[in-house]
Amino acid sequence: MPCGPWRALARRKHHRPALPPRYLTNNEAAAFLQLSPRTLEKQRVIGGGPRFHKFGRRVMYALNCSSAPHGARA
Numbered sequence: 001m002p003c004g005p006w007r008a009l010a011r012r013k014h015h016r017p018a019l020p021p022r023y024l025t026n027n028e029a030a031a032f033l034q035l036s037p038r039t040l041e042k043q044r045v046i047g048g049g050p051r052f053h054k055f056g057r058r059v060m061y062a063l064n065c066s067s068a069p070h071g072a073r074a
Contacts, residue, residue: 022063023053029061 030037033050043049044059052061 023060024063026059026061032063 024032026040027037029050030040033040040049044052050061052059054060
């Protein structure tokens, strides 16, 4: 049995560090969702599209949120 700090790691056999979220651009998200990029732009304004995040002027969709049901907004 390992000693010291390795003992805790030996108990957690399936421990994996969390990966940072992968963000998609408007065109990438549209291709992923099989929609037109213009449709996503319209849904951002009107509402009812997938959740998005703004980084300054840049609009990005988190990959895990892109497949969320329509109607969720950031």
